[in-house]
Amino acid sequence: MSRPESESEAPHSEQLLSEVAALPGLPGVYRYFDAQGQLLYVGKARNLKKRVSSYFQKNHDGTRIGHMVSKIVRMETTVVRSEAEALLLENNLIKTLAPKFNILFRDDKSYPYLKITGTRETFRTAGARPVPSIVFPRMAYYRGVVDKRHSYYGPYPSAWAVKESITLLQKVFRLRTCEDTVFANRTRPCLLYQIKRCSGPCVDLVDSEAYGRDVAAAERFLRGETQAVLDELEARMMAHAEKLEFEQAAEIRNQMSALSKVLHQQAVDNVSDKDVDVLAVKVQGGRACVNLAMIRGGRHLGDRPYFPAHVEDATQIDSLMAEEGSHSADPVERVAVQVLEAFIAQHYLGIAMPHTLVTSHPVGKPLLDALTEQIGAKINAVHQPREHRRIWLEMAQKNADIALARLLAEEGSQQARTRALAEALALPDDNLDELRIECFDISHTAGESTQASCVVFEAHKMQNAQYRRYNIDGITPGDDYAAMRQVLLRRYGKIAEALRAESEETAAPAETTDASEPAAEGATDATSGLPTGPRMPDLVLIDGGKGQVSMAREVFQQLGLDLSLIVGVEKGEGRKVGLEELVFADGREKVYLGHDSAALMLVAQIRDEAHRFAITGMRAQRAKVRTGGSRLEDIPGVGPKKRARLLQRFGGVRGVASASVDDLCTVEGISTELADAIYRALH
Structure with a gap:
């Protein structure tokens, strides 16, 4: 070789x-x-x-x-x-290990569903005495693990699509959406009944037989059997009319009218295609977008764009190393095919999928064979479709173009902001992709539940996975300066210690080794040439003025860190947005960047994100303390399932606390001993 x-x-x-x-x-x-x-x-x-x-x-x-x-x-x-097995194994490894040079899609399959509770026959007939909440099924938005006792319809591309379908079913079939605890305790009909969005089963304004017919019709509609639903409604309307029950006939006529109106609005509705996924790819500017449109029950439910990482690296490697039979000689088309196949392989592994895919580019037979082998049913990919499928694909392609154009515009704007900030603060601009900014904020309510937040900006975007919250203890309530001191010491104390130790290790050989040998051996990796060890951010933003910056300066002096990293964001006159000034810890004069400055826009974006993150954490902590939730969680023997049953049975922690031992024993899974322990812990 x-x-x-x-x-x-x-x-x-x-x-x-x-x-x-x-x-x-x-x-x-x-x-x-x-x-x-x-x-x-x-x-x-x-x-x-x-x-x-x-x-x-x-x-x-x-x-x-x-x-x-x-x-x-x-x-x-x-x-x-076989090659099919190789393809499945390859994409399983890509999903789980996220290699640096492969096309990688974010593993986001947590699609929402529309759930109709208790419609499975085994569940409805399981009890000796019918439970009202089971006799009158509820429809709801759902995301999570599927329960075999209930019926699920979807998946939907977004929460908005689910809620729109729920609104439609409320208008046409008037199914309830209230929680079972609310349903069991109603004494008069709610507002939804008044506006004709619910038939009022909670107060016996509809019998179980009529309600069951509405549930069955709603399920058939969700499965795409729209004509059968309309035929049944028409038959019921005529039957009421023959009996001279004109009021009931008019209600059914209104149902049919509402349903027909929705079907006419759904321009690409087609009952011949029940479940189809439409995939369109757009490649431009080193980025790619795959737009997934979902057709369920013959209705177009909406779409969702996906943006893969490592497109340039992976596609060049795949192109140069391609085996015989590549799809296209056009580089752009070849990249699009590679992105599409990577999405299909990674997205549909391990989940239920429709048997028909409509795609903007041809899909290789090995991939379709692998998916067929995985789900045990024939998978077809239709390229260059006709009629209604062509309309679906054109819509998906247009949405892919728009989504990618918006992404490129946002990335270009964000990179311009990063460069503007680097120039304004004289930060190194040789590699802005690695510029790292950390921002801190303190939040509390009159000194209660003080929390500090640390958010991270890197690679021209906020890095949510690196956010941190700090519970602040041992300070005078409301002392923001002490809170800032504590969070900075906790965040940078260990980093400063590690940097000192690293400095001592690299300095020691320089005194004893020959001058011809490298003095800083170990400071960089011998193979990659990249620096090792802990790294301070390039900029530390503090949400506050001179006082907060002075406290940060004291902490950095104590830790031996560079004071030039600290920048405070001081609110301007009247605390108006756009009038903020930057305050420096190393003695530089204040800087006002201008209300239309791209640099100030980036600073404000990061500062506002730190503020939002701190407030949400503080509110959650405050709510937890006020409701006593932690007290219930700390009781030995009360796990998540038992805690959920207790809260549902008694309507909250206060209800649990006011319950007697005998009342607690009525909850499934709560023994007399555990009920006594719960009672003593809450009293």
């Missing part, structure tokens, strides 16, 4: 090359790792030996694949029985 010229810069070990040479010519999955054990790339191949060898035999200098290959120090492979 010959080595490429690029190996002179990043030679690979003999062990790695011998492993490559020994690979079998079978289908499988390969994984590349760097010196730190980080997963770089996951790929599949019909022939492992041929595919993997090409990485090390070809010259990839000056390309993204060359950059990746230069980092490979270890490889793992898994042989499978």
Whole structure:
């Protein structure tokens, strides 16, 4: 095996090359790792030996694949029985391990559903005595684990789509939406009955038989059997008319009218296609968007855009290393196909999916075979569709174009703001993608439940996963300065200690080693050249003026940290937005950036996010303290399920506290001993 010229810069070990040479010519999955054990790339191949060898035999200098290959120090492979198995394994690994050079979609499958409770026959007939809340099923918005006792319709692309469908069913079929506890305690009809959105089963204004017919009609409508629903409603209307029951006939006529109006508004409604997913791809400016439109029960429920990461790196690697039979010679079209197939493979793994996909680009047969094998039913992908499917695809394509254009505009605006702030504060601008800003805020209500927030801005966006909240204790209530001191010491104390230790380790060899040897060995990684160890942010924003900044300066002086990192955001005259001034801890004069400054917009965005995060945390903590929720959670033997039953049975913690031991024993799973323990803990 010959080595490429690029190996002179990043030679690979003999062990790695011998492993490559020994690979079998079978289908499988390969994984590349760097010196730190980080997963770089996951790929599949019909022939492992041929595919993997090409990485090390070809010259990839000056390309993204060359950059990746230069980092490979270890490889793992898994042989499978077929290309379909290889594809499924590859995408399972991509989803779970998030490699650096693969197209990666955010794993967001928590779709909402419309739930109709207790409609399963086994559940309805399980009890000896019918329960009113079961006899009169409830419809609700739902997101979570499916319960076999209930019926679920969807998934829907958004919460808005579910709530719109609930509103429609309220208008047409008048099903209840109230909680069972509310339903069981009503003595007079609610406002929904008054505005003809509910038939009033809570106060016996409709019998169970008539209500059951409405539930059955609603379920048939959700399944796409709209014509059957209209026919049944018409038959019931005519029957009432023949009996001279004109008032009831008029009500059913109004139901039919409302339903027909909705069906006419649904311009792309088609009863021949019950469940279809429509997928459109747009690639532009190094980014991509996959727009997923959902058709359920013959109705277009809406769509949702997805934006993958690592598009440029992954598509260049896939293109250069593509096996025979690539879909298109056009680079843009080829990237679109790769993005589409990556989305389909990652999105539909492990979830129920419709048997028909309408796609903007052709999908490879191996992928469809893999999905067919996974769900046990034939999956069809329709490219260049006709009639109503073509209308669906055109709508999805237009929405993909709009979503990607909006993303590129937002990213361009955010990058411009980052650069403007770096220029205004003389921050290093050689790599703005790595500029890190941390912002702190304190929130409390008259000294109660004081919380501090720390939010992070990096890579031109807020990094929600890195947000932190700090409960502040041991201070005088309402002392914001003491709270700021505490949170800064907790946030940067260990980092400062680690930086001092690292400095001592790197300085010690410089005094004893020969001048020809590197003095700072260990400060950077020998393989990657990247700095190791803890890292301070490039900017620390404090929501406050001179007082808060003075406290931050004291903390940084105590920890031996750079004072130039601290910037306070002081509210302007009248506390008006756009008049904020920046206050510095290192003695610089205040700076007013201007109300239309892009830099000030970014500062305000980060400051407002810190404020929002602190307030929500404080309110949650305050509510928890005031309701005594933590007291119930701290009782041994009361887990989440028993706690939920108690709260539902007695309407809250106060109701549980006022209940007697005998009352507590009536709750499922609560023994006499546990009821006594709960009573004593709450009294």
